Amino acid sequence: MILDAARLSLTNLFAPETRSVFWKTLGLTFLVLIGIWFGLREIFVLYAWPWFAAFFPDLPDWAGWLTLFAAIAAGIGLALALALLIAPITALIAGLFLDDVAEVVEKRDYPNDPPGKALPMGQAILGSIQFLGVVIVGNIIALFLLFIPGINLIAFFMVNGYLLGREFFEFAAMRFRSPAEARAFRSKHSSTVFIAGLLIACFLAIPIVNLLTPLFAAGLMVHLHKAVSKRDSGFRI
Secondary structure, eight states: OHHHHHHHHHHHHTSGGGHHHHHHHHHHHHHHHHHHHHHHHHHIIIIIHHHHHHHSTTOOGGGGHHHHHHHHHHHHHHHHHHHHHHHHHHHHHHHHHHHHHHHHHHHHHOTTSOOOOOOOHHHHHHHHHHHHHHHHHHHHHHHHHTTSTTTHHHHHHHHHHHHHHHHHHHHHHTTTSOHHHHHHHHHHTHHHHHHHHHHHHHHHTSTTGGGGHHHHHHHHHHHHHHHHHHHOTTSOO
16 A cells, blocks of 8 residues: 555656646755755854864964865765755645645546645645654754664654654645544554655655655655545545
């Protein structure tokens, strides 16, 4: 069921019907990442580097390598910060485009089913902001766990698998259910949702490809919600 949902979601990524959403999502993600990169770079140039220079005002000639080391470390730090921010950026952008993706998937693959109802804009934005905070906190915890050998990568996949799976599934479910019903439905099928979330985390871990995470995750969870709903007669759709 989960693999079928993932396969269908990958197919929908390149379908003609999703092309406009594809370019909007990719373009917005690039713009946000570029803005953050330049913002972090300016913070380093304006504040961190002058502090470093003031702390070591009279370096001998042989210590010039410290400057090179500091520049390399700063570049690595910026890249690491950007990598850690991909997950929350993905969460924020998903809230803007999930309904567009869901509508395309429903029309393309479930034409005979009742269509879902788009979330009100205010509710979608509020939910995205709340999720953004949750994902940032989760990834800060995962960052600290990176320093513990043996569980660093596990922490990344577990944290993002749980958070991304939970929120993307509830977004998809709320097109057909109230927020309380969506949370209860997700909780009832938490194991299935978590495993699907791990697939999203794996997608997120692939450089460049991970820029399409919102599209993939939204499509995956729309398909998964449909499949789970049809199998579960105890919950209406």
